[in-house]
Amino acid sequence: MFLYINSKDNVNTASNxxxxxxxxxxxxxxxxxxxxxxxxxxxxxxxYNSNFILYESESPYIDSERTQIKITNGSxxxxxxxxxxxxTLNTLSKKEITYIVDFSDLxxxxxxxxxTSNRKFYxxxxxxxxxxxxxxxxxxxxxxxxxLTKLNISFESTNHFDLRGMNFIYIMTDMNIESSLHxxxxxxxxxxxxxxxxLHNSNDVINYQPIIKTGIRINNGVIPSGIYSIYLIDExxxxxxxxxxxxxxxxxxx
Numbered sequence: 690m691f692l693y694i695n696s697k698d699n700v701n702t703a704s705n706x707x708x709x710x711x712x713x714x715x716x717x718x719x720x721x722x723x724x725x726x727x728x729x730x731x732x733x734x735x736x737y738n739s740n741f742i743l744y745e746s747e748s749p750y751i752d753s754e755r756t757q758i759k760i761t762n763g764s765x766x767x768x769x770x771x772x773x774x775x776x777t778l779n780t781l782s783k784k785e786i787t788y789i790v791d792f793s794d795l796x797x798x799x800x801x802x803x804x805t806s807n808r809k810f811y812x813x814x815x816x817x818x819x820x821x822x823x824x825x826x827x828x829x830x831x832x833x834x835x836x837l838t839k840l841n842i843s844f845e846s847t848n849h850f851d852l853r854g855m856n857f858i859y860i861m862t863d864m865n866i867e868s869s870l871h872x873x874x875x876x877x878x879x880x881x882x883x884x885x886x887x888l889h890n891s892n893d894v895i896n897y898q899p900i901i902k903t904g905i906r907i908n909n910g911v912i913p914s915g916i917y918s919i920y921l922i923d924e925x926x927x928x929x930x931x932x933x934x935x936x937x938x939x940x941x942x943x
Contacts, residue, residue, distance in 0.1 A: 690715065691939060692720070693938070694919055695936075710916050711913075713914050715907075716911050717911075717942035720866060720882070720907055721883075721899075723899075723940060724897070724939040725898075725936070726895070726936060727885075727921070728931055729895060730934045731929050731930055732932075734822065735762050738818070740758065740815050741758050741814070742758065743810065744810060744811050745783060757815065758778065760774060760777055766852065770822075771790045774823075775790035786805045798845050801844050824849055825844070826846075853887060855923035856924055857887060859883075860882040861881055861922055862879070864880070865908045866907055866908060867880065867905065867907075867908055881905075882940070883903070885897050
């Protein structure tokens with residue numbers, strides 16, 4: 690027996706959360722993914738990975754010279770991202786410092802520099818920071834709030850930039866299943882149906898068919914008829930926004 694899920698069949702009219710209706714009991718011992726078609730219209734820069742603090746003062750306690758930087762959400766390549774970071778820094782600089790943001794094709798590193806009379810700055814950590822995306826490692830280059838020893842005119846990333854946005858897609862549900870695939874379970878009855886690995890620079894559409902069947906046990910041998918949540922998250926439990934496009938999932942029941 691097969692279970693076909695298309696997010697177009699959402700019966701939830703109160704919000705954007707996907708709710709699908711199963712009209713009759715589905716009996717079986719296990720459920721496993723046969724095929725997943727998911728558009729890659731999600732942004733690789735979101736509210737969860739686009740922030741940092743810019744310090745342009747000899748003291749971090751001068752709030753007027755401490756700036757929260759938020760890079761606009763979007764789907765970036767390396768050129769558009771470095772352009773956007775540079776534009777944002779130059780727009781928001783409270784010391785009228787001119788910043789240059791560049792990247793090396795050879796090393797895959799990003800460098801943020803001050804181009805204004807050797808004016809020093811540093812970049813601080815904040816929630817949902819951008820550091821993993823642009824290859825910076827907090828602690829190697831960035832100062833804590835009370836540490837002014839790392840003021841500099843230029844900072845080069847330690848690691849290669851990573852614009853994947855995520856490494857895995859988790860298909861989550863509140864169906865009557867038992868799964869240990871997702872370690873961030875919060876005990877609310879939500880379980881993981883499948884974990885889909887993503888490659889670098891995935892195509893616009895993910896068409897994934899597992900090579901090895903990984904069955905998830907169905908509790909008590911039945912998924913009762915009813916209305917169930919189906920949604921996609923990344924490895925950090927952040928919801929994946931497909932920006933209005935729809936996904937298709939096919940499961941086999943055994």
